[in-house]
Structures are given as structure tokens and as C-alpha cells.
Amino acid sequence: MRSIELLDKQTIDQIAAGEVVERPASVIKELTENAIDAGATAVTIEIRDGGTTFMRITDNGAGIPADQVKKAFLRHATSKIRKAEDLVNIASLGFRGEALSSISAVAQVECITKTPEALTGIRYCIEGGVEKEYEEIGAPGGTTFIIRNLFFNTPARAKFLKAPVTEGNHVSSFVEELALSHPEISFKFIQNGQNKLYTSGNGNLKEIVYQIFGRDLTRELVAVDARTELMHVHGFIGNPNVARGNRTFENYFINGRYVKNKVIAKAIEDAYHGFLMQHKYPFTLLYLDIVSEKVDVNVHPQKLEVRISDQEGVYHQLCLTIQNALMNRERIPEVPLGR
Numbered sequence: 001m002r003s004i005e006l007l008d009k010q011t012i013d014q015i016a017a018g019e020v021v022e023r024p025a026s027v028i029k030e031l032t033e034n035a036i037d038a039g040a041t042a043v044t045i046e047i048r049d050g051g052t053t054f055m056r057i058t059d060n061g062a063g064i065p066a067d068q069v070k071k072a073f074l075r076h077a078t079s080k081i082r083k084a085e086d087l088v089n090i091a092s093l094g095f096r097g098e099a100l101s102s103i104s105a106v107a108q109v110e111c112i113t114k115t116p117e118a119l120t121g122i123r124y125c126i127e128g129g130v131e132k133e134y135e136e137i138g139a140p141g142g143t144t145f146i147i148r149n150l151f152f153n154t155p156a157r158a159k160f161l162k163a164p165v166t167e168g169n170h171v172s173s174f175v176e177e178l179a180l181s182h183p184e185i186s187f188k189f190i191q192n193g194q195n196k197l198y199t200s201g202n203g204n205l206k207e208i209v210y211q212i213f214g215r216d217l218t219r220e221l222v223a224v225d226a227r228t229e230l231m232h233v234h235g236f237i238g239n240p241n242v243a244r245g246n247r248t249f250e251n252y253f254i255n256g257r258y259v260k261n262k263v264i265a266k267a268i269e270d271a272y273h274g275f276l277m278q279h280k281y282p283f284t285l286l287y288l289d290i291v292s293e294k295v296d297v298n299v300h301p302q303k304l305e306v307r308i309s310d311q312e313g314v315y316h317q318l319c320l321t322i323q324n325a326l327m328n329r330e331r332i333p334e335v336p337l338g339r
Ligand code: ADP
Pocket: 030, 031, 034, 035, 038, 059, 061, 062, 063, 064, 072, 073, 077, 078, 079, 080, 093, 094, 095, 096, 097, 098, 099, 100, 101, 143
């Protein structure tokens, strides 16, 4: 038998990174969530080779103070919570303090950041958990992360990456979710040097739907808006004729997060019962703002799942809201375009 030893920090971080960083899209998710938490109003996402060799995320948010840049890359380092009780009322997307340490454990990371008050910015490079450079440089307010060669030091993980096209598609779908979840933020997505998506950040949801789903679908939307003490539901549902044979058209956001949830899916599908043929699933783009004490976001490391404590209340209100909208439906006039 070999003797028992504690793992070194680098190994621990590489293993932990497996929970957070599965593929380029997970890096984009973590870094864009950080940008949003930093109050950014404009975020540019650029990838090459599906993100496997190059990803750049630029935001105009709060930036990281110079004396905290290195600390931000430590495991469990966060500015967002101080103790477990804070999770009850969490307002930020991040809180685990794991993203930067995980990403920098398995990639080559360059971070350029400046707070509005600071005269100069900081450029910090860290590769595979090893510090490479730290210098003052001129920079605009906000933060840029450049991630090169994901899994360069963990070949076992690199093997699980799919072809760049597939990885790029994952990133692209995520960016669409992101744009839909934050109409108030301007997003620009550039893939292999080509502009793929631009949203103006003017808050007009229909403009974003048009960009992502196209004109035909935009003509088949029914607006939804209902508020109780438990939650505010708003957004759009599709006329029954635009249904699909799978659930990929069911989009919903709980408190700003794009999630999958059985209770919500059931409420949607039950509400459409009688309007749709069997094995057809509707288009929805629903925003559920549930009082934060009734939602636990601390279920899944990638936070795709949330736990709702008043499931029945949410189910009933959602089901009713959709049924009402379907019964009183009026087509929404065609979207004016132009940005
Ligand atoms: P978490 O988001 O869970 O706090 P991260 O590892 O993602 O953990 O980030 C660590 C910390 O670094 C954040 O709490 C935040 O203070 C800072 N940070 C990361 N990205 C940005 C950004 N784009 N703008 C400003 N601060 C950032």
C-alpha cells in the first residue's frame, strides 16, 4: 500500500476544476456571469476554434481593484457572500468563488482589469495555477479575460472536448440564452472573426427574439404578464402552431437564470394541454421572478437546477397564466426592426 498524503494545491484545483469547467461554454458562462455581477452594461464575447484555443470576454463593469486581482484567483475567494446565511437572499449569479481558480488551473489566463477610480489597470497572467506576470498597464474601465488553450495541462480532460464546431455551437446557444436573459445588457458575439449576434441592450425583448428565432416565430407570440405575491411571470408564449417535437423551444428563466425545471415544464405542458397534439411542445420565453426565499440556487455547481420550495404555488400560477393567455390571445403586431 502507498502511504496517505494530502494532495498539493495544484492537483486539488485541477480536480475541482472538473466540477466547474467542462468545456468552453462553461468558461464563457462563468466569466459572463462575473461580468453581469460586476454591473456591466456591455459584454463582448469572442471565440476561436469553438473556444478551445481562444476566448475573450470583455466587460465595462466595476473592475477588480489592483490589490485584489491575485486574490480573486484563489479558491473560495469571492466578494459576493460572506457567510452561508447570505445564500438565502442571494442577488448575484456567482457566490462559490470557484470559477477563476478553476479556469486558471486548467488554461492559460490573461486578465486585464481597471476600476473606474484607478488611474492604471492591472494585467495578470496565470497558467495552470502558476503566476506568470503581474504589471500595471493602461486599460479602459472594466475587465477583459483571455483564456487560451483550455485543458492544455490536463490531456485527459482535453480528450473529452468535441470538435470545435460542436463546442462553438454550445457557446453560441449559451450566448443566446444570455442575451435573452438580459435584454438590458448589450451583447456582442464574435466567432472566428465573424459577428454572430448583437443585441443593443435597450431592453426590447422582441428585438432579441427576432434576432435569435427569426421573423416567422416573432409573428406567433402571445404576451404574458401576471403578478402575485409569490411571483411575477412575464414574457411570451408561442401560438400552438409553432410547437416542436421536443422541449428545445421551452425557454424559461427563474430569477434571471436560464434553468431546467420539471415543475415549470409540467406547468407549461399542462397549460397547453388541449391546444397541442400529443408529443408536441410549445415555444415559451418566460421570466419567472419568484420571491428569493422560495428558491434555492445552491443545488448544482453549474446552477442549471434550482429548487423551488413552493412548487405547487408556482405550478398553479404559471399554468393559469398561460391558459389565460392562450384563451385570450391576440397576435402581437409585427416587431419594428432596426437598432
Ligand atoms: P464568484 O463569482 O463566485 O464570486 P469567481 O471565481 O467567479 O467567484 O470570481 C472571484 C471574484 O473575482 C468575484 O467575487 C469578483 O469579486 C471578482 N471578479 C471576477 N470577475 C470579475 C469581473 N468581470 N468584474 C469584476 N470583478 C470580477
